[in-house]
Amino acid sequence: MVRGAVLNLFAALWLLALLNQPFWSALWESVGGWHASRAGFLITLPVFALVWVWTVLELLTWGRAAKPVLCIVMVLSAAVAFFMHRYGIAFDRGMVANVMETDPAEARELLSAGMVLWILGLGVVPALVIAMWPRAPQGVVGTLTEKVVTLAGLILVVGAILVFQSGSYISLFRAHRDLRLQFVPTNYLSAVQGYAKVKLKPKREIEQVSLGATRVASDPATQRPMVLVLVVGETMRAANLSVNGYERETTPLLAGRKSLVNFGRTGSCGTATAVSLPCMFLDVGRGGYEDGMAFRRESLLDVLQRAGMDVWWLSNNSGCKGVCDRVQVVDVPATLPAGACGPGGCQDNVLIDALKKRLESVQRDTVVVMHMKGQHGPAYYLRYPPEFERYGPSCRDNALDRCGPEQVVNAYDNAVSYSDYILDKTIDALQSQANRLDSSMVFVSDHGESLGEKGMFLHGMPYDFAPTVQKEVPFMAWLPQATRDRLQIDAGCLASRRDQLSHDNLYHSVLGLTSTRASTYRDDLDVFAPCRTGSVIAANAKGGKP
Template identity: 40%
Template sequence: MKFPRIHSAYLPLAAASFLVLAYNVNFWKSFVAATGGFRLGNLPVYLGSALLLVLIFSGVLALVNYRRLFKPVVIALLLLSSVTAYFMSQYGIVVDASMVQNVVETDVREAGELFSWKLVQTVVLLGLVPSWLVWRLPVQYGGLRRSVLANGGVLAGSLLLAVALLFILFKSLAPAVREHRELRFMLTPTNVFQAANGYLKRKLTTPTVVAPLGTDAAKGSRWAAVGNAQRTVTIIVVGETARAMNFSMNGYGRETNPELARERELINFTNVSSCGTATAISVPCVFSDLTRDGYSEDKARSKEGLLDVLHHAGLDVVWRDNNSGCKGVCARVRFEDMSKPVPGDPLCNDEECYDEHLLEGLPEMIRNASKDLVIVLHQKGSHGPAYWKRYPAGFAKFGPVCQTNELEQCTPEAITAAYDNSILYTDYFLSRTIALLKEAGIPASMLYFSDHGESLGEKNMYLHGAPYVFAPAEQVRVPMMLWMSQSFSQRFHVDRACLAARSGQPFSHDNVFHSTLGMLNVSTAVHNPKLDLFQACIHDT
């Protein structure tokens, strides 16, 4: 195929137009909605905004419009934009620093679940084909001096026109941009560079020295009352992608919690919010002494967390993982990776292990422990989009289920059915954990909470990771439950009726750090009684 020769001065405008129009369907949908919905009277605003972006992109591309530089840069942008556009269109996500962190810190198995033939088709049609055309396009370049002058003219002209257009449209654009901050996370490919820049800033400013926290921690008076005659064990279950609204114990129509509903000693907290909408944010946050408003990755990584404080108090701490790691919070305690498939284990397949695998060997660990134990179990839970892979076949109670990661091929009912089955399996897993603690015959407790929720197509959003400022309730409201044996609540003087009476009050991940210290009667200056939900329900005699 022979292409007509094009002068290099036209390249930035042509490439900018294609980038703005071909890869930003979701952006334009949201932009139209943000400006009051589609109306013919708004047509000048839509066309003017498109031209404004084309001019800005064109000015930037003029900076690289040189022989042997322009084509590789544009091809890279086309390929990057095709991948980004696919995930934004497929799952309704937006791209910010947290989303980049999710991508970087995910494991191979989780990343593989996002692969699909539609992704391949999108990359071929919107990435490879345009890239091939760009590569084959004959371009007429002048000498270096002439190119510098021409590109400078394109840059200056584009920016001057953009400023003039912005002045004209400012009154119409300002309210939409100010009230809909999500728009800047949706414009491809600038969202990727903005997000990558934010992520790298976090990483580069992360200190290498971790400051100690709670080194004064010690077991309080309620431990001394019974001495060391009988050990205790506490299991903290960190759920994955479980949203509170799909738990029947919270009023959901389907019976997704048949086992937990029978646990008379279980206290279910019905109004709990997460610290973030992604594991990479919520897990470090919930195990830190920082509140959501004061949290940053730099602050959390620069000092020790809850597990370190418990270790300072003399408890043995173990983290068992069936997910993609502990995000740094277990760096100084014993870590056991339970996510790798074990040949011959009925709780594992060729790809991964079910959450019950986390319980293997726990009775022996508890029985042989020489100290009081805190064990963290990090679930695979309901991680999507392959919800149907998260539970054994025997838990496929609801159906028909969606069995593809291309969620647009499934009905909302099939997606929800697969997700609900994963919650049903979590219900069974938690009941098995409680049964294991009962059999141990020692003072025991279990605290369960999920790291974040999940969107199942509501408002055309899927999965999780939306910026918290406009994240939907489906991604923020999470389940939290507490189980204590009679001997545990008696030993630590916990008024169970008092806790049950507080179960409907608003709590969040902010309460977990301080409530765990309060529940286990760990005395330390870093304990904040105001965030300890046990504080009002401990009655010393």
């Protein structure tokens, strides 16, 4: 029989030795490898890590619940370690949000035989050993005494280490804060606690913004409805678009559109949909955004609807994170016959059919949001039909680290080329209604993607530590001559704004493009404002009554 403290020690050793390889690699790189002059500090690092994990397990395991809790920690730790090892990710509150808000189809793409074997071998097996291992019976007094003695001893060890090496540890943690996001199990335990804290906040009424929102009257000479199609891309990084200088012709159709204005590389609000999508539709910008804010504050779509526009959300993705809760929503795949989509879900061509039907019924000024599936990984090869297999061989495995780097990029670039086609067809659909509608299209992606650079795949890294490819997205607008004339927009002026924008510009630019007066409007963030006549800008800037 073993005591609880000994069982926790064995568990801590297992976690450190077998489930923290990414952490040890990052730590060794952070300290610059072995230096004899720092031998004392380097030797204490594994001791400090062991004491830290042991302490956490002591605080989590009490009485009869100790074994079940410890078993859960072992299995969860194995699962988190698998994704960190395979995709090079770190784990924070945003990653928990990604896990909780991913739809079943997306989750299935992450499953693999390797994942099952990993979790069984490194999580389930030790959990079963813990469950079957006889534990010495202890009463309440015995349990408390053991806890106090064990924790006191662990605190003494940490204290002794910090007395002699405090400078080195303070320097390490200040310069490499990302290390804590790679340390299993405290990374995901802290992330779950942070996520639960946000979700368990008392619900409150939706905060209304721009209650007096109105719109500048339509051109009396035409009285033609205006239609804006706002296309929200998924996981498209700016670096892989040929219109942004990429060596491959991934966006030839968009490049051939003379009325297209490309704003180039644009900074995203976050590195995952759970953050970027709601953030870009709110007026607060990245600096003012908080988790879950779109569920308690009106979005851009609410303001447009209040100003008198019809607002539709056509989705081929997994929800809108609160942004579209109060407008008309069409889950496009749900409207199709059973079996109409493949194993990876519907490809984005279904959005074009839905858009055409919507345009045919437009009778007044309208905004249609199309939420794409885009390049959602890791199964990029499922995002496009076979005829778009332009670059090969492509990775056809959701375990991206099992493919060569060029195969991963090939699959991703094929998906980008398909999105180029979808956006071109969106423009065609709008042009087909040119005899009765004045239309425009704005395209922006939610976040970028890592494709194996420095061993990192997918997205969702904490913003401060994320690579540029996860934070730079495309942003462009298609404005035909009729629309430019009606709104008095100088396309040449717009081209000068290339590589200067962020998601913070989207909210205000859409208000400007739709001639919406709102108190939340800021002309300094409206990309169209400097390129329009002063009268329209002045009307918008006055806004409505709050």
